[in-house]
Amino acid sequence: xxxxxxxxxxxxxxxxAEAIGxxxxxxxxxxxxxxxGKTLNPxxxxxxxxxxxxxxxxxxxxxxxxxxxNHVKKGIELAKEYNxxxxxIDFIPMHHGTMVIxxxxxxxxxxxxxxxxxxxxxxxxxxxxxxxxxxxxMLADACESTVRSLTNAEPQKIENVINNLINxxxxxxxxxxxxxxxxxxxxxxxxFQNILxxxxxxxxxxxxxxxxxxxxxxxx
Numbered sequence: 001x002x003x004x005x006x007x008x009x010x011x012x013x014x015x016x017a018e019a020i021g022x023x024x025x026x027x028x029x030x031x032x033x034x035x036x037g038k039t040l041n042p043x044x045x046x047x048x049x050x051x052x053x054x055x056x057x058x059x060x061x062x063x064x065x066x067x068x069x070n071h072v073k074k075g076i077e078l079a080k081e082y083n084x085x086x087x088x089i090d091f092i093p094m095h096h097g098t099m100v101i102x103x104x105x106x107x108x109x110x111x112x113x114x115x116x117x118x119x120x121x122x123x124x125x126x127x128x129x130x131x132x133x134x135x136x137x138m139l140a141d142a143c144e145s146t147v148r149s150l151t152n153a154e155p156q157k158i159e160n161v162i163n164n165l166i167n168x169x170x171x172x173x174x175x176x177x178x179x180x181x182x183x184x185x186x187x188x189x190x191x192f193q194n195i196l197x198x199x200x201x202x203x204x205x206x207x208x209x210x211x212x213x214x215x216x217x218x219x220x
Contacts, residue, residue: 037075
């Protein structure tokens, strides 16, 4: 799951980088390596839990957050161990910036009460993206994973998701350190939308589609 996520992100950021005058190869390679920390504990992440139990359903939210945060910390360590250049290592912490891990923060508030939960303990340590390329990977990471989760990926829904996620990161100050303009943002949204619409394009159903979708007993 993480592999497919990173591959599609590579296509998204390369297209957007070309549109805004960023380095398309650097952006693509950064997308390929941004989540390498997940390879050390892949089952902790939903995209890799194919037909498997979600381990986060049985542990406390503060424990879940540590598992999630570790993919950044361990990813940096792994990248240094294999002598990746700093320009690539920067994508690992910057693709999350200082965003709050909202799902587990909300879960913690429900369990312990908002007054008993420190939001900073549920926040990525940063730093925020400081180049066009690292900003693109942050934005693509959110858009690709959310669109992938849509059960009915209509064009308008995809456009809404992209707009809302990117605007939320702007409002949260995550792009304050990146040399991104509003004109760039418009081009980025268009590039992401084109790639994700193409990836989720509709196809006609085969005449025997229902039969193909049903599980059949082995005739032997």
